[in-house]
Amino acid sequence: MRQSFEYHPVIGYRFIPGLKARIPHEGGGYLIRVNDCGFRCERNFITEKKPGIRRVLLFGDSFTAGDGVSNKYRYGDLLEKKIPNLEVYNFGLPGAGTDQQYLAYKEYATGIKHDLLLIAVQVENIRRVAGHYRYWLNERGEQVCYAKPYYELVDGTLILRNVPPRKEPIHEADLSKEERKFIAVGRFPKLKKMVKLVTRVGLKDLAQKAIRYQLAPEYNSPDNPAWQIMRAILEEWINNNRQRVLLMPLPPYQYVEEMGDPSHYQARFREVASATGCMLHDPLPDLLKYSLEERRGFRFQKDVHLTPQGHAALATSLTPILEKLLDDLEQGVHK
Amino acid sequence: MSTTILGISAFYHDSAAAIIRDGEIIAAAQEERFSRKKHDPRFPHHAINYCLEEAFIESSELDAVVFYDNPLFTWDRVLKNCMMAGPRSFDQFKKASRSVLGIKMWVKDYIIRSIGSLGKLDKLLFTEHHMSHAASAFYPSPFQKAAIITLDGVGEWATTTIGLGTDNRIELFQEINYPHSLGLLYSAFTYYCGFKVNSGEYKLMGLAPYGEPIYYDAIRENLIDIKEDGSYNLNTEYFGYLDSSVMTNDKFNNLFGGSPRKPESYITRREMDMAASIQKTLEEVILRMALHTKKETGADNLVMAGGVALNCVANGKVLKKGIFDDFWIQPAASDAGGAVGAALLVSHAYFDIPRKINPNGRDTQRGSYLGPAYKPSEVVAFLGRKGYPYERIANPQQLAEKIAQVIADGKIVGYFAGRMEFGPRALGARSILGDPRRRETQSVMNLKIKFRESFRPFAPSVLAEDVSEFFEMESESPYMLLVAPVRKERCLPMNLRKFQEGDDNMSAVITQSRSDIPAVTHVDYSARVQTVHPSDKPDYYHVIKKFKDLTGYGIIVNTSFNVRGEPIVCSPQDAYRCFMRTEMDLLVLEDCLLWKEEQPAFEDTEDWRKTYELD
Numbered sequence: 006m007r008q009s010f011e012y013h014p015v016i017g018y019r020f021i022p023g024l025k026a027r028i029p030h031e032g033g034g035y036l037i038r039v040n041d042c043g044f045r046c047e048r049n050f051i052t053e054k055k056p057g058i059r060r061v062l063l064f065g066d067s068f069t070a071g072d073g074v075s076n077k078y079r080y081g082d083l084l085e086k087k088i089p090n091l092e093v094y095n096f097g098l099p100g101a102g103t104d105q106q107y108l109a110y111k112e113y114a115t116g117i118k119h120d121l122l123l124i125a126v127q128v129e130n131i132r133r134v135a136g137h138y139r140y141w142l143n144e145r146g147e148q149v150c151y152a153k154p155y156y157e158l159v160d161g162t163l164i165l166r167n168v169p170p171r172k173e174p175i176h177e178a179d180l181s182k183e184e185r186k187f188i189a190v191g192r193f194p195k196l197k198k199m200v201k202l203v204t205r206v207g208l209k210d211l212a213q214k215a216i217r218y219q220l221a222p223e224y225n226s227p228d229n230p231a232w233q234i235m236r237a238i239l240e241e242w243i244n245n246n247r248q249r250v251l252l253m254p255l256p257p258y259q260y261v262e263e264m265g266d267p268s269h270y271q272a273r274f275r276e277v278a279s280a281t282g283c284m285l286h287d288p289l290p291d292l293l294k295y296s297l298e299e300r301r302g303f304r305f306q307k308d309v310h311l312t313p314q315g316h317a318a319l320a321t322s323l324t325p326i327l328e329k330l331l332d333d334l335e336q337g338v339h340k
Numbered sequence: 341m342s343t344t345i346l347g348i349s350a351f352y353h354d355s356a357a358a359i360i361r362d363g364e365i366i367a368a369a370q371e372e373r374f375s376r377k378k379h380d381p382r383f384p385h386h387a388i389n390y391c392l393e394e395a396f397i398e399s400s401e402l403d404a405v406v407f408y409d410n411p412l413f414t415w416d417r418v419l420k421n422c423m424m425a426g427p428r429s430f431d432q433f434k435k436a437s438r439s440v441l442g443i444k445m446w447v448k449d450y451i452i453r454s455i456g457s458l459g460k461l462d463k464l465l466f467t468e469h470h471m472s473h474a475a476s477a478f479y480p481s482p483f484q485k486a487a488i489i490t491l492d493g494v495g496e497w498a499t500t501t502i503g504l505g506t507d508n509r510i511e512l513f514q515e516i517n518y519p520h521s522l523g524l525l526y527s528a529f530t531y532y533c534g535f536k537v538n539s540g541e542y543k544l545m546g547l548a549p550y551g552e553p554i555y556y557d558a559i560r561e562n563l564i565d566i567k568e569d570g571s572y573n574l575n576t577e578y579f580g581y582l583d584s585s586v587m588t589n590d591k592f593n594n595l596f597g598g599s600p601r602k603p604e605s606y607i608t609r610r611e612m613d614m615a616a617s618i619q620k621t622l623e624e625v626i627l628r629m630a631l632h633t634k635k636e637t638g639a640d641n642l643v644m645a646g647g648v649a650l651n652c653v654a655n656g657k658v659l660k661k662g663i664f665d666d667f668w669i670q671p672a673a674s675d676a677g678g679a680v681g682a683a684l685l686v687s688h689a690y691f692d693i694p695r696k697i698n699p700n701g702r703d704t705q706r707g708s709y710l711g712p713a714y715k716p717s718e719v720v721a722f723l724g725r726k727g728y729p730y731e732r733i734a735n736p737q738q739l740a741e742k743i744a745q746v747i748a749d750g751k752i753v754g755y756f757a758g759r760m761e762f763g764p765r766a767l768g769a770r771s772i773l774g775d776p777r778r779r780e781t782q783s784v785m786n787l788k789i790k791f792r793e794s795f796r797p798f799a800p801s802v803l804a805e806d807v808s809e810f811f812e813m814e815s816e817s818p819y820m821l822l823v824a825p826v827r828k829e830r831c832l833p834m835n836l837r838k839f840q841e842g843d844d845n846m847s848a849v850i851t852q853s854r855s856d857i858p859a860v861t862h863v864d865y866s867a868r869v870q871t872v873h874p875s876d877k878p879d880y881y882h883v884i885k886k887f888k889d890l891t892g893y894g895i896i897v898n899t900s901f902n903v904r905g906e907p908i909v910c911s912p913q914d915a916y917r918c919f920m921r922t923e924m925d926l927l928v929l930e931d932c933l934l935w936k937e938e939q940p941a942f943e944d945t946e947d948w949r950k951t952y953e954l955d
Binding site for chain 2: 007008010011012021022023024025026027029032033034036038075144145172173
């Protein structure tokens, strides 16, 4: 399989510019096309906007970049088909936290003329925001730890650390005990083996439902340090952008399939929207209108990423909101 | 709307995939290149993935998917063979049943599991094995009309076919069926001489010039009855492949004076003479068959495919005889090419897409550069991630000049540029290059780079316009499928006295200069030639041209970029690994140059001598 990413001295990594590849996958494989800037977008990014064209800058992680599906099946691309004269610049970056997405915005998007900034925060991104290191699989399928850029909140100010991130992999043993706590890992790293076993015997979904699994307890309290950083990043990002911002928390499948309680994260995102005055769209209520069987079809059998059906459902939820917002903007309702 | 067909060959040896759009070959690759298992017979997941990537198409958008042979007919052959051979063939029956019933019958399921769809047709098409070979030979050829010969081990039943191709149509009108097989006969000798079947046939051919055909009469009298028209019957009493898992039996062994040579043991005069004898027999059959085919079809041109068509010595004899005005051989002549043939056949025969013949008189195989390419940005990303030092030369002329200078200085260069070759030969996209003027190039390349038997010759890549300056040859040979004599005035006398007196040691012959291009001159003063045309591969052409500017010789040594037993490298990662494991001096990865002495110590995570089964 081709190498898809290259080192980036600020963000940590990006797609290799100009890459065209097909990634084998349980869904049958998918095609990716990367633009000149190193983002999985059908369009090259152009600063100026053509008259009559409405442009949305879309940020997110692998759910937005479209892991598991070809470019044309992603919700960002579907929006272009559903809404006339719309072009979506997709800056989705798999494996990235909201911090890295913000850095990508600062590196590549600030000068690009647009009508709307759409920040799609996959709810679990909060764990990446709190992390200083991340594991990746190398070409031999082995886990390798790399440093990532991250923010610290010092006296209410965001301070960027680890830039440029170290190029070479880091041995966990070389990290101090304190630093090891900042390796972004799954929810229960110590129970990894048990989780694997439960997954293998096909009881993962049942177990999560039974214990009312809480995917991201970082959202439980507004005072949680990880949330504090996440909130500060979002607020800075939203406040610094001159155009309207639509904030969209993307619910992991545990919420879509009603295995967990979403109320905490929903409350936190409402607080950000309220504090910044940005628009908030929570697609979860729309997704819950589908039957459970249909919702199960929104993710792959093993991979938790969205299937084409999942992307379509998300695009259907977003379309009327986005369309109205863009129409209102055109008519000067929002300034 | 375009019509896109995916062709698949698998489950015998050399699995492959190919994709054809509106009759044009878009991509083709062997699974071994991705899986890193030589002649990988498994379902070609990776090759299919690559083909869809190159065509940039969803599997659901394919117009059809076709498999290159018919498992039902193969099962028919297995059953009847075992019924004929009786109880002693039970083990072979079990093995063949597992292959046909356990794998081949489920091709459709493999495809759906792999790519999720059978395309718009929503059913899997099948062709017949030799029809796939015939299609792979005829459709990409430059001929509107051509006689067709296919020769291999075995397909479903057929082992040899003769036919005629005209425009979109292919008609096969004569065939020889299993167990009579020229391919299996040659493989039996390959096995007996201690080489690996379906892989070592090439070595046997290379060994033949060292020997004398003293077993020719024994072969003709006992093993094969060759008719005037080139058709033949084997005496199956001498072969093991009907009822056992080995190619020969005691009767065969007794005829040639003992047990087969043990693999990797010393090669003796007997093996050299056996090689020479079977090569002479094979050439006789092919020449007679070519004459007969000419008579039957009246065609001016001949096309060939099937594993036996890779015997470039025999091909050279056919060319020299002048039976046909011109001829073309599918460069991926073995089963891998079946994927291309099957997909082309469906394009032209099922979807009735008109065949496009190249107006410039060249073929439509696109130099057989049908595999994946890696952009310079991908190479730089790889080198950057690993921190390997490199020098980048973006100007193609300067790059070619630099590489040529390095070769002229006697260094060995790993050359990785553009799309990978489809077929067994490296043609300057994944090649190791050297100076043909130096006597030591052959032994350095064999022993320190390729780690293979020292008798094996290397092939030259020569500027197309200079071919007759070096060889007794006027025609092009872009796929390294023709052997031609080195021009007499370039040849040097050899002292063969000791060898002719019975000394088996080939090194006394190998180390002697045989011409002013000793590294590519075989012991019989022949060479397996690749002519390089600027339109086929400009970067490679320019390297040779610059070498000529420096040395006066428009010719370099070209051998495949791999070590013994390893599939030819595919990706920059493969190339770097192979470079670091051998004594190559310079690695060219697109426009990046990597010097061996500047590289960090290589931490090999595996013992490649164990990873790659010796071929």
